[in-house]
Amino acid sequence: MRVVVIGSGAGGLTVASNLRKYSKEVEITVFTMEDKVAYSPCAIPYVIGGDIDSFEEIVMHTPEYYGKHGINIVTESEVLEVASSQNLIKYRLINGDESAPELITLKYDYLVIATGGYPFIPPVEGNDLEGVFKVRTIEDGAKIKEWSKTSSKAVIVGAGAIGLELGYGLKQIGIEVSVTEMLPQVLPRSLDPDMALKVQEYLEGQGVRIILNNALTKIVGVDVAEEAVVGDIKMDADLVILSTGVRPSIELAKQAGCNIGDMGVVVNERMETSVSNIYAVGDCVEVHDGITGQKTLSPFGTTAVRQGKVAAKNLAGKDAVFRPVLNSVVSKIGELEVGAVGLTEESAKMNGIEVVVGKSQALTRARYYPGCKPIDTKLICGLDGTILGCQIIAKETVAERVDTMAMAIAKQVKCNEITEMEFSYAPPVSMVVDPAVMAAEDALKKLSS
Incomplete structure (x- = not known):
């Protein structure tokens, strides 16, 4: 079986790596327009600002590394045509030769479109x-x-x-x-x-x-x-x-005859497109919001990796599904950590969802412990108390707290359940009453008034 992957971002390489883990026999070829692979674009600002010394440090693996594991990475190549009726692609090498030769043809049994997005x-x-x-x-x-x-x-x-x-x-x-x-x-x-x-x-x-x-x-x-x-x-x-955002790169998927939705390439929960032997993952596909059910985009590396794992399992004959997204995000801006997951108060209103808001201003550690820092937490809750969204700002411990709330939202946990949960405590790392509990208690007061 020959699997061709177009794109070497998080989604495409995750498909290739995981498929190789499940099968030693499958032939895997990945095409990329770049000369480097396996790096996180999210790290670029930190190299520019000097937190990371060089761009070489954010490259996790080389094409040669993948080659040793039986994955052929064709760098500096551009796929220009997808003829799905014939199960083939046509590409050219773009290594500086302007007088490029005629297109090279390659057949596939399965195609994975991981073309990502392009800057607007x-x-x-x-x-x-x-x-x-x-x-x-x-x-x-x-x-x-x-x-x-x-x-x-x-x-x-x-x-x-x-x-x-x-x-x-x-x-x-x-x-x-x-x-x-x-x-x-x-x-x-x-x-x-x-x-x-x-x-x-x-x-x-x-x-x-x-x-x-x-x-x-x-x-x-x-x-x-x-x-x-x-x-x-x-x-x-x-x-x-x-820095004005990205748009899904859908031209090759459209050319292949895949259905295109309002947001991007349409896929089912197995990451299959409307063309039977073509999958799509990453920034080019549209997904469903885990709360509203509406179509949306989730242009994050974590989403692409999860989608890539699902696609690889299904290509290998296993059974896996991709769940709707909550779009958990976290960013470090100087000393400040900013995280969010689920609906904002504004997006809830736009979707006609009535909500109450719980807030807390607390500390990341016991107030007497050296180095404690302020932490602001905001919970967005439905009128039945179900947590629909969370936003947290502090100078430490934001990511893990957002992840906790992502799990709570995914499991439809209510405010009263948060207040009854068991949270860990030690003065150097937390308060005896967690900031999320304080915010949930604030929401409950409003719900009961």
């Missing part, structure tokens, strides 16, 4: 000037890092997690930074306005300028970026980073 570039004047960058790959990151060595003023367009991480990192290496966002808050997908304000105030306290409610109008310069204009605000900028 605002269609504004000047977006092609030198000094203007997208941020998606190691190559993008390396270009930004090199350019930043001679930069003094940066404008980052987009106040999602990557944009804020980049903003803090560039500020730390001595660059004057402005982060702009067309919506009225930072982290608009993950946080409610009240929690987002805490992140904004932290960044402003670190010297990062935040400009909200203003879209990028144009980038001005002669060959090289000199100024960014957002709304009516003009800012000097010799470095502009477009």
Whole structure:
């Protein structure tokens, strides 16, 4: 059996690695346009900001490593055609040879489309000037890092997690930074306005300028970026980073005849597309929200890995399903850790779900223990007390707390059950009453009033 995987991101490589674990006989070929594989794009801001010394450190494995395990990685290659009726793909090598030879054909028994997403570039004047960058790959990151060595003023367009991480990192290496966002808050997908304000105030306290409610109008310069204009605000900028999100790469799936939904490639719970021997995983597929049931995107490495494992098991003749998502996220912006899972108060309202909110302001450790830090917790609960969402901000222990709440939401735990749960306690690592319990108790008061 020959399995061809298009894409070497988290989803594609997880399919390849796990399929090899289940079967030594299957022939596995992975195509990628890059020369490096097995790295996390989420680490790029931390290399640019100097927390990680080099991009080489975030590369976990080489193509040669996979080759030793019987997985053929074809680097610097572009798949241009998928002829699903003939079970074949056509690709070309893109190793700098502009006079590329005619397309190379390869047959497959099963195809996995893991084409990921492509950066959305605002269609504004000047977006092609030198000094203007997208941020998606190691190559993008390396270009930004090199350019930043001679930069003094940066404008980052987009106040999602990557944009804020980049903003803090560039500020730390001595660059004057402005982060702009067309919506009225930072982290608009993950946080409610009240929690987002805490992140904004932290960044402003670190010297990062935040400009909200203003879209990028144009980038001005002669060959090289000199100024960014957002709304009516003009800012000097010799470095502009477009951190404006990604869009699913669906062209090859569409060409193959796979059904395309409102968000991305349509797959079933086994990660199968509408074409019988074609699977799809990662940022290119649409998924279902675990609370509302609506179609959504989940462009996270953790989602891609879970999908890849499901696809690999099913390709190997085992039985596995991918569950609807809660989109657990966590980010480290300077000293601040920010995490969220499930619905926000705003998204609940948009979906017509009535909710109550429980909040707590507590500490990460016993108040008398050295190094204790403030922690803000917000729970979004249905009128029957079921927990639908959680947001946490602190300078430590956020990820594990968000993971706990992800499990609670997945299991439809109610506020009263949280207050009755057994939490661990030791002064150096926790309070005797967990902050989540305090927030749940606050929600219960409102539910009973």
